[in-house]
Amino acid sequence: MSAEILLSVSGLHKAFGGLIAVNQMQFDVHKGEILGLLGPNGSGKTTVMNLISGALPPNEGKVVLAGRDITSLPAHTISHAGIARTFQLVRILPDLDCIENIEAGLAFRPGPLWGDAAKLAARALLDRIGLADHAHTPAGDLTYIDQKRLELGRALALQPKLLLLDEWLAGLNPSELQEGIALVRKLKSEGLTIIMVEHVMDAIRSLCDRCVVMNTGTKIADGTPETVLADPEVIRAYLGDAHA
Ligand SMILES: Nc1ncnc2c1ncn2[C@@H]1O[C@H](COP(=O)(O)OP(=O)(O)OP(=O)(O)O)[C@@H](O)[C@H]1O
Ligand SMILES: [Mg+2]
Incomplete structure (x- = not known):
């Protein structure tokens, strides 16, 4: 089948x-x-x-x-x-930290999250993509693979199929x-x-x-x-x- x-x-x-x-x-x-x-x-x-x-x-x-x-x-x-996507050239918000970058994604999904609920969901997502230790690292300071992880996290925040x-x-x-x-x-x-x-x-x-x-x-x-x-x-x- x-x-x-x-x-x-x-x-x-x-x-x-x-x-x-x-x-x-x-x-x-x-x-x-x-x-x-x-x-x-x-x-x-x-x-x-x-x-x-x-x-x-x-x-x-x-x-x-x-x-x-x-x-x-x-x-x-x-x-x-x-449908969520990542881009051929990484697109993140370099001056914001990782939590804030993910929160920006969470605010755009159907059933958007803000405040404490967003922080909690953002931490769970950072954990899922292997960035739990970088919650407060500015995105621009991440290594290349971690920037890519973060961009993936922003896409996942939209809860895509x-x-x-x-x-x-x-x-x-x-x-x-x-x-x-x-x-x-x-x-x-x-x-x-x-x-x-x-x-x-x-x-x-x-x-x-x-x-x-x-x-x-x-x-x-x-x-x-x-x-x-x-x-x-x-x-x-x-x-x-x-x-x-
Ligand atoms: N916005 C655009 N305006 C004009 N031409 C475009 C535009 N976007 C893509 N093209 C052209 O369309 C063709 C396909 O481009 P596309 O970016 O889809 O290829 P690709 O398979 O992703 O290539 P790569 O492996 O280099 O990323 C190319 O000739 C490209 O120059
Ligand atoms: Mg291409």
């Missing part, structure tokens, strides 16, 4: 002037799975995340979350519907990478559904249940990590990019 579909993307199309960034993209994400969204630089991965999260409206196509058509809804409405991670593991050193992988695995074990844009092959192999591969805006493969990474068209897309 196949798992319930949480997100369904169909016929998704986005052009920037004459450039087609996303071309007839179609894929489903099942409840509880980690879907890897792969592809060479500029293939349209972040644009797909932007179309799903409402940062950009598509020219054509549909995004359906748990049976509800969320296509072209404003980003805050989509966030309330249950679906989490979008855009190269969340990029730029980590080997030991940080193992910590990052363990944290994503823990979120999956807690029942979260995740779409992960990622280039780090170790992370893809160890985390993704399934991968969709894009090249120049178009889906070229959809399957298990082993299958898609061995697909000649996928290999050509990556090597071609490296030699471009």
Whole structure:
């Protein structure tokens, strides 16, 4: 029996002037799975995340979350519907401490929390993401991986059903990478559904249940990590990019 579909993307199309960034993209994400969204630089991965999260409206196509058509809804409405994201370039509030950063997220969720309730929830979240010891550290003073943890915490504060991670593991050193992988695995074990844009092959192999591969805006493969990474068209897309 196949798992319930949480997100369904169909016929998704986005052009920037004459450039087609996303071309007839179609894929489903099942409840509880980690879907890897792969592809060479500029293939349209972040644009797909932007179309799903409402940062950009598509020219054509549909995004359906748990049976509800969320296509072209404003980003805050989509966030309330249950989709949270992190950004390719970390976005935190550097002058605020970690508790305050998480509180800013808690204030934006459906059933927002303030005051003591927010502080309590923020501490629980910091514990969940491994930042319990940094409650009062200004976000700008955190190491890179801890800044990434904090950004993840802000996304989790929205209590998403679906989490979008855009190269969340990029730029980590080997030991940080193992910590990052363990944290994503823990979120999956807690029942979260995740779409992960990622280039780090170790992370893809160890985390993704399934991968969709894009090249120049178009889906070229959809399957298990082993299958898609061995697909000649996928290999050509990556090597071609490296030699471009
Ligand atoms: N706001 C925008 N305006 C114009 N062109 C854009 C815009 N956003 C993305 N593009 C272009 O669309 C294409 C896809 O970009 P996108 O950022 O989605 O790729 P990506 O797969 O995330 O790449 P990377 O791996 O480098 O992050 C690129 O050619 C990019 O230059
Ligand atoms: Mg990108």
